[in-house]
Amino acid sequence: MTTTTLIWIIVVVAALLVVALVTGVVLSRRRRISLTEPEPDKPAKGYRAGGAITFNAPTAPPVVERPEPEVVERPGPASGASPAKPVTPPEPVAPEPVAPEPVAPPVSTAPPEPVEHPVADRTEVDGQPGVGDDAAVPRDSVKRGFVEVDLPEQASEIDEIEPTEGRLERLRGRLSRSRSTFGQGLLGLLGAGDLDEDSWTDVEDTLLMADLGAAVTDQVVGALRAQIAARGVRTSDDARALLRDVLVGVLHPEMDRSVHALPHSGKPAVVLVVGVNGVGKTTTTGKLARVLVADGRTVLLGAADTFRAAAADQLETWGSRVGASTVRGAEGADPASVAFEAVKRGVEAGVDTVLVDTAGRLHTKTGLMDELGKVKRVVEKQAAVDEVLLVLDATTGQNGLTQARVFAEVVDVTGIVLTKLDGTAKGGIVFQVQRELGVPVKLVGLGEGADHLAPFEPRAFVDALLD
Numbered sequence: 001m002t003t004t005t006l007i008w009i010i011v012v013v014a015a016l017l018v019v020a021l022v023t024g025v026v027l028s029r030r031r032r033i034s035l036t037e038p039e040p041d042k043p044a045k046g047y048r049a050g051g052a053i054t055f056n057a058p059t060a061p062p063v064v065e066r067p068e069p070e071v072v073e074r075p076g077p078a079s080g081a082s083p084a085k086p087v088t089p090p091e092p093v094a095p096e097p098v099a100p101e102p103v104a105p106p107v108s109t110a111p112p113e114p115v116e117h118p119v120a121d122r123t124e125v126d127g128q129p130g131v132g133d134d135a136a137v138p139r140d141s142v143k144r145g146f147v148e149v150d151l152p153e154q155a156s157e158i159d160e161i162e163p164t165e166g167r168l169e170r171l172r173g174r175l176s177r178s179r180s181t182f183g184q185g186l187l188g189l190l191g192a193g194d195l196d197e198d199s200w201t202d203v204e205d206t207l208l209m210a211d212l213g214a215a216v217t218d219q220v221v222g223a224l225r226a227q228i229a230a231r232g233v234r235t236s237d238d239a240r241a242l243l244r245d246v247l248v249g250v251l252h253p254e255m256d257r258s259v260h261a262l263p264h265s266g267k268p269a270v271v272l273v274v275g276v277n278g279v280g281k282t283t284t285t286g287k288l289a290r291v292l293v294a295d296g297r298t299v300l301l302g303a304a305d306t307f308r309a310a311a312a313d314q315l316e317t318w319g320s321r322v323g324a325s326t327v328r329g330a331e332g333a334d335p336a337s338v339a340f341e342a343v344k345r346g347v348e349a350g351v352d353t354v355l356v357d358t359a360g361r362l363h364t365k366t367g368l369m370d371e372l373g374k375v376k377r378v379v380e381k382q383a384a385v386d387e388v389l390l391v392l393d394a395t396t397g398q399n400g401l402t403q404a405r406v407f408a409e410v411v412d413v414t415g416i417v418l419t420k421l422d423g424t425a426k427g428g429i430v431f432q433v434q435r436e437l438g439v440p441v442k443l444v445g446l447g448e449g450a451d452h453l454a455p456f457e458p459r460a461f462v463d464a465l466l467d
């Protein structure tokens with residue numbers, strides 16, 4: 001063996017040793033990382049309901065018991081609001097064409113005449129923003145017809161969706177961000193035993209501050225006063241149990257909170273999602289589609305929010321991520337045509353559920369009534385509307401309640417979705433809106449994440465407030 005060969009052998013052996021050394025170091029580091037103890041789960045607080053969102057096919061038209069309107073004399077934030085007026089049936093209209101309407105002739109480039117909105121016709125006259133006040137152009141000013149666009153190709157990558165069962169377990173803690181001193185404050189007052197009038201005033205103030213409104217506050221205080229002596233409340237545990245029972249009671253836990261989104265009579269279920277702009281309608285429609293698909297249902301989405309092109313894009317993206325087709329129209333297209341076409345295609349394709357995302361940018365109650373009424377009438381030529389979900393933003397407080405009243409006068413709302421509950425320190429709007437409309441809160445949005453939609457469970461909600 002020559003010296004050169006010997007040197008080469010030494011070099012090769014040395015190189016092998018270096019490679020082995022480096023590999024060993026890397027592997028040992030990896031092992032160290034994977035061996036790190038996962039942080040133990042912090043004791044969970046907040047919303048702990050563990051049930052899944054339940055879907056149902058209606059067996060009979062939902063019967064909604066509206067609470068008797070109460071005259072509230074207390075001055076307070078809610079007392080100035082006008083009580084809900086009886087639902088005014090829409091003016092009889094000539095049968096509208098449901099086939100694609102002719103596209104409007106080109107509009108002149110001159111700026112459009114401002115549309116008059118008499119004060120009496122506005123949704124709000126007390127200085128609060130009205131429904132759709134931020135709209136630049138009233139929806140009812142110009143109408144364009146339905147425009148056929150290609151449906152998206154089958155999504156190349158379909159999302160994996162978190163199972164709905166036990167979803168709230170994974171979301172727990174989100175609501176705890178929204179809990180305030182509400183529970184602690186009330187328990188402190190009630191646990192003290194005999195309450196003088198000043199303490200009762202403090203109880204009322206705490207309830208009002210949490211956005212429960214004057215009427216619900218009166219109801220809760222009345223029940224507390226009646227029961228505190230009868231139940232012999234002495235300890236903070238007694239106070240907690242009493243408060244929990246009273247708050248759960250006013251939320252009517254017996255109400256049917258299943259979402260009527262299952263097919264029946266050989267036709268898809270039709271769910272209309274309504275609400276003013278920005279409350280989370282499109283997001284909620286997308287999240288709901290995910291839950292249905294995760295439950296093995298086929299879903300078709302109708303992008304009837306034609307006011308903002310991005311809303312249809314947004315919905316289409318939600319759909320393509322779960323393998324649901326979206327029927328959409330051009331920006332400014334007639335929402336009723338889009339809704340009609342979506343339901344028609346849903347019936348033809350034999351899907352289980354058609355979810356229709358509508359628009360809420362309307363300057364006047366009349367405009368809103370015309371448009372949503374038309375959407376509903378036109379859709380019903382194809383299949384019954386099983387659910388009208390009103391989406392409200394929990395962070396808007398009294399304004400959300402004003403919106404709820406207007407929508408309830410325009411369409412038969414069958415369920416409420418309260419979004420952005422993760423972003424408010426006041427959960428009290430839940431109590432007010434249910435009482436006002438006599439319609440159950442069915443779903444809550446607890447975040448922007450795709451799976452941050454959960455069923456509303458009164459007991460879990462109250463527990464979260466009192467945590």
Ligand SMILES: Nc1nc2c(ncn2[C@@H]2O[C@H](COP(=O)(O)OP(=O)(O)OP(=O)(O)O)[C@@H](O)[C@H]2O)c(=O)[nH]1
Binds near residue numbers: 277308311359444448
């Ligand atoms: N934190 C939080 N954000 C939410 C929730 N639901 C919706 N959002 C956010 O609210 C914003 C508005 O949601 P959209 O779904 O676009 O609202 P929209 O009502 O369809 O609005 P328009 O299409 O403009 O009428 C988005 O940024 C959403 O991510 C929720 O439960 N929690």
